[in-house]
Amino acid sequence: MPENIEILNDISKIFIPFRSVLEMETITSTFLETLNYDRLKEVPKTQPSSDKLISIxxxxxNPLAKSVDYFINTVLAKVKPIVMYARDHHDINRRGNVIPYIKTRISIFFALHRLxxxxxxxxxxxxxxxxxxFNKDVFLENDSINDKSLLSLFYEYYYKKNLMNLHLMLPKSKKSKRVVQLLNNRDTITNEKLLNMVGKKYYNNKNEQIKFIMREIKASLFTCKLIFARMDxxxxxxxxxxxxxxIEELMISNDFIPELIPAMSESLDEENYKAFENYYRAFRFMLRNSLExxxxxxxxxxxxQLSLDLEEPIYTIGNLFEEL
Known part of the structure; x- marks a missing residue:
């Protein structure tokens, strides 16, 4: 897979906190494979210690506890609260003098970028x-694809783009013998291990496909909330x-992705275009609100200082949406 030099240079500027944010996402996503997000939803408000979050x-x-400890005690320790200014004793506005690469905000910018x-x-x-x-054939790369439902094609697309994005952020590079020896430890979280933990799990079951995407979103949302909570x-x-x-509830609502995408898939497969149009209109409304x-x-x-267009990311995403 080609590596885009622009994104590698971009991401290298935020390497250390970026890596910790990705590890926190990965750990959260793994937790959500067996336990419900409701157990995490309100945790950020408590501003948990590393020991508390490790316990939760x-x-x-577990070797992954080191990543949680680093995230809480090193990455979050650099985050400064957003100052609150009151104007005319009525409206309260939060302000923070920051740019995308400033040390006190890198972690939240990258977490938001990921989300x-x-x-x-x-x-x-x-x-x-x-x-x-709405011709699904545009996503049929070859005739070997057995399940041509919209839901399965959507999952296939998300899976590949997600993996491509991870490869761009976690490029393989040559290492010296000394570095190889240091990394040759089962407790070390290497790029390869992160890729396997996040991007190499492929699901054929439609229910699991939706659950995977929702875990991805919830893991990013939880990580963002942990950082924002430190900013009060x-x-x-x-x-x-x-x-x-x-919006937070909307992004993870069962009425959004878990319900509407299967409903759109079924109505399109059955050529019930009126129903599809209604589902699609609701889906676009929720998607736009989430991005806003x-x-x-x-x-x-x-x-x-960062006022982005609806489809504009914080950092470069290279050729993620280009046809290769």
Whole structure:
């Protein structure tokens, strides 16, 4: 798989905190394979110690506990609260003098970048489907694909783009003998181990396919919330239309991805285009609100210095959405 030099240079500027954020995501996703997200949902508000979070994630005496400890005691320790300014004794505005590479904010910017890219992969799939008049054949790379349902094609697309993105961020590089010896330890989390933990699990069961994508989103969301909580921000995801929509709940709602994508898949397979149109309209509405909520969180963390378009990531994503 080709490695894009631009993204490698971009990501190298934030290597250490980026790596820890990715490890925290991976650990959370692994936890969610067997336990419900409800057990984690309110944890960030408590600003847990490393020992407490290790206990919650059931990682005592597990080598991965070191990653949690580093994330809490080193990465989060660098994060500074967003200062609150009151104007005319009424409106309270949070402000932080930051740029995307400043040390006190790198972790939250990369965590938000990861969350947004996951939703952009989803959006890109449906944008491409719509551009081809909802003809699924655009995603059929060869005749060997047995399950040609929209749901399976969507999962295949997400899986490949997610893995491609991970390869771009975790490039294989030549190592000296000394480095190889240091990494030749079962407790060391290497790039290869991260790729295997995050990106190499392929599911054929449709129910598991949706669960995998939801774990990905929830893991990113949880990581973002841990960092925002350290900044004394507990509701970072809102829209310009105000607080009538709980964006955080929307992103992980069963009424969104878990329900609408299978419903769209079934209606398209049955050629029930009226039903598909209704599901698709609701899906686009929820997707747009999710991306707007993430953009608001990005703007909040940057004191308005980062005002992104709906489809614009924080960092370069290389050729992720280009046809190869």
């Amino acid at each position: 994630l059931k990682l005592k005496d 947004k890219v996951k939703f952009l992969i989803i959006k890109n799939f449906f944008d491409k489907l719509q551009a081809h008049y 921000v507990f509701k970072p995801f809102i829209t310009k239309r105000g607080g009538s929509i709980n 909520g993430i953009n608001y969180a990005i703007s909040l963390a940057s004191d308005g």
